[in-house]
Amino acid sequence: MQVLQAGRHKLLLLELDTEFIENIARQAGFEFKLADQDRCLILDLNAEGRQAPLLLFDAADPANLGWFSRCQFYVDGISGAVLQTPIHVANQTDRNGRTLPNAVRIQINKELPVTFKLPNKAPVTEQTIYGVLYNFLNALLNTGVGVCGGSVVKPLAGRTEPQATRN
Numbered sequence: 001m002q003v004l005q006a007g008r009h010k011l012l013l014l015e016l017d018t019e020f021i022e023n024i025a026r027q028a029g030f031e032f033k034l035a036d037q038d039r040c041l042i043l044d045l046n047a048e049g050r051q052a053p054l055l056l057f058d059a060a061d062p063a064n065l066g067w068f069s070r071c072q073f074y075v076d077g078i079s080g081a082v083l084q085t086p087i088h089v090a091n092q093t094d095r096n097g098r099t100l101p102n103a104v105r106i107q108i109n110k111e112l113p114v115t116f117k118l119p120n121k122a123p124v125t126e127q128t129i130y131g132v133l134y135n136f137l138n139a140l141l142n143t144g145v146g147v148c149g150g151s152v153v154k155p156l157a158g159r160t161e162p163q164a165t166r167n
Contacts, residue, residue: 054104090104
């Protein structure tokens, strides 16, 4: 990890090991494609052999209350940001534009403001980011990740269609 100063701005530059990230995705049980870019790392993840969809659910739906109470990660449904992490999530679609229930795209930012805080005020290092990524991938498969508001990131589990309004 390095600290970059540009004028009055300071950034943390993470030096993420792509082989380590590939190993994390493999251990979690995903097939993946990894693209290492200058400012971020992009992972196209697919849980091909999985019968049920990934546990990305609508946190506002009362039917998902059981998942909401035990989930560890929340996604901003407008920006795709996983709250308090350097991770962003997006749905993957097939050729017809339908959302794939077993696939997501994850972006891990390598440049973070020096003021960036992880949960519990953990220090931002490559090792802590690897731990957060591992826990996030396991949450997608086992415990659930809540999508809060917005319509950009679509839920994959639970009730995926919006509720009809009653008159």
